[in-house]
Amino acid sequence: ILYKSTDKDYFTIELTIAAAWRPEVRRNLRIHLQRRCFQRETPSADILVPYEENSTVVTFDSLFIGDPSEILQGIWLYNNSAFNVPYKVTTKENNETFYCVNDMDVIQAFSMHPVLFRFTPYEMKLFKTNVTISIADKEYHITLQGSGSADSKLKNYDLARKVPLISKFSEERGIALSMDHILIVPMPLHSVYKTVFFMRNNTKSNIYFNWKR
Secondary structure (H helix, E strand, C coil), X not given: CCCCCCCCCEEEEEEEEECCCCCCCEEEEEEEEECCCCCCCCCCEEECCCCECCEEEEECCCEECCCCCCCEEEEEXXXXXXXXXXXXXXXXXXXXXXXXXXXXXXXXXXXXXXXXEEECCCCCCEEEEEEEEEECCEEEEEEEEEEEECCHHHCCHHHHCCXXXXXXXXXXXXXXXXXXXXXCCCCCCCCCCCCCCEEEECCCCCCCCCCCC
């Protein structure tokens, strides 16, 4: 059945189905339909992940630890109205492991739009964070999770063999400089290369530091 009417939200279709070889054998059907996919009265949009009671967990693909590339992973939103719908992403805590690069934008009418996150794991463990995506008059409470990996299939062998499998520092130490996470690749002469390493603060106080050559 192909129904092309766009001026009704509720309608009824009555059908009579008869067998070609025995016309006297027939069935009468009455179908009640309600239009929900393209409501034009008010702005609305949905998040394209399975959810129950507006809460869900989204698992990102595992990434190679220490990969300097900025790899983006996303959650898709769909605007099922004839209006442009704004959205806003709010993080529950200051977690730079999951960074939203487009936390405020507009979803065009009858279109899909990605919410992009830069996931940068720095250890072989599971990272989690909570975010809230506000779309029109709805709020979706999302838990993002992902893990770092030392699997050489996720990156080339030269980078994989430089990554430690265990931490060289005990958890009891208050402050530690994670020298084992420094990854420096060969580079041409007279060039500049940016790398990263981590300092771990296991205390309950803010730590101030400065650099000396």
